Amino acid sequence: MSTTAFDTAIVQARDLLRWRSPLRTELWAARLTAGLEPDQVGPFLRELAEDGSAESRLTLVALAAVNADAPAGYSGDGGSEDADVPDEPPGEVAPGAYAAAAKGLADTLPGWVRRMGRVTCEGAWYGKADPYGEQALAVLSFRYENGKEPHILVVGIDQPNGGLAVDALVEEVKFLDDLGLVAADPGVVAGRVLDAFELGDRIMGALVADTLAEVRPFAITRARTVPGLVRGAADDTVSRFADLPDVPGAREAFEQLGxxxxxxxxxxxxxxxxxxxxxxxxxxxxxxxxxxxxxxxxVRAWSRFSGDQPAVLRQIDADAPRLPALMADDSLWGVGKRIAQNRR
Incomplete structure (x- = not known):
């Protein structure tokens, strides 16, 4: 990291020491993390450690708070018995680098600094971000251990492209009032957040919001604090559907829809x-x-259950009359269907 960037971080940390806000400081550290290339982390942490000022120590502690676990792909306990910064493999951040660099420094700073990362999850919500559910919203609500600075983490999860995280923001709790989401199990929602970020890491060139990287470290660390994490949780929306039409063949049809x-x-x-x-x-x-x-x-009943959008119902009216002919057209059958039909 350049000296100019180091100097900028020190100036910003000086302001944060005056603000005395754990939340503001953690969000700043997440943005700082996003601006570091993997091969810049070790030198930057060592430069901060060598400087030794209150601003440098705050920076190290804040970075550790929002990078609380080892990077994906590493095993280990995420910490170090040694106060030195571990050497990073080429192009990667060494596991436990942030925690090792900040070891013992929180006690040398004002008391509010030790509240960073010490939060309680007070609730969770999940649901559609738009009328057609092309993006889902996962929301977690947190408060620091002293009861102050309540905030919510909102993560947008893309549906057409498999469920990866495409946007995230941190807002005041009142922001939740405008989202129209339903309460959900915090462990399940936190697991979905982690699943969505993990999937995004595996997809090259995914289209995401420009600001996602600046919130990502904070979001992942927050989600990991939620007790009872459930990874890969199934969505129970289909099982909650109770308006199946009372007509012959409805159950068979709905099984295919599900x-x-x-x-x-x-x-x-x-x-x-x-x-x-x-x-x-x-x-x-x-x-x-x-x-x-x-x-x-x-399909109409499911569509009413899924938001009763007029455009969806019009599409059903346009396409449904063609269904019997399409089902009878064996040129449209896939390989699996052809094999199954030949065995009958």
Whole structure:
């Protein structure tokens, strides 16, 4: 990291010592982390350690607070018995580097500094970010151990591209009032946040908000503080659907709909409805005549349950009359369906 950047960090840390805000300091440290290339971390931490000023010590402690665990791909306890900064492998951050560099420094700073990272999760919410559920919102509410600076972490999770994190922000609790989300299990929501960031790390070139990197360290560390983490939790939206039409074949039809929506049932747009009725069902599904006849009403019922969006219902009206002919067209069958049909 350049001397200019180091000097800037020291000036900003000096202001933060006056503000005495754990939250403001952690968010600053997350932005600082985002600006460091992996091969810059070790030299920057050593420069801070050598400087030894209150500003440098605050910077080290704040960086440790928002980088509380070893990077993905490493094993180890995330800490060090040695106060020296571990050497990083080429292009990576050594596990426990931040924690090792900050060891013992919190006690040399004002008491409010030790509250960084010491939060209690007070609630969680999950639901659609838009009418069609193309993005879901996972929200966690936190408060510091002294009861001050309540805040919420909001993570946008993309649905069409598999469920990766595409945006995140930290807001006051009142921001939650405008989101219209339902309460959820904190451990499940925190697990979804971690799953979404982990998936994003595996996808090269994913389109995400420009500001995501600046919140990412804070978001991941916050989610890891939530007790009872549940990773890879199934979405229970399909199981909560209770408005199945009372017509022959409805249950069979709904089983196919549930298979199609899979683990992203909140995403239900006109385009997805059309894909289901005109492409997926003819290619993949083997249905009785009763189920084919029941499918339009089943899809309408699911659509009402999923937000009752007029554009979705219009798409069903446009595509449903074609379903019997499409299901009968064997040129549309996929390989799996052809094999299954030949075995019958």
């Amino acid at each position: 298979e199609f929506v899979g683990d992203r049932p909140l995403w239900w747009s006109p385009a997805r409805v059309s894909q289901f009725l005109t492409s997926w069902l003819p290619r993949e599904a083997i249905l009785s005549d009763e189920a084919i006849a029941a499918m339009p009403e089943v």
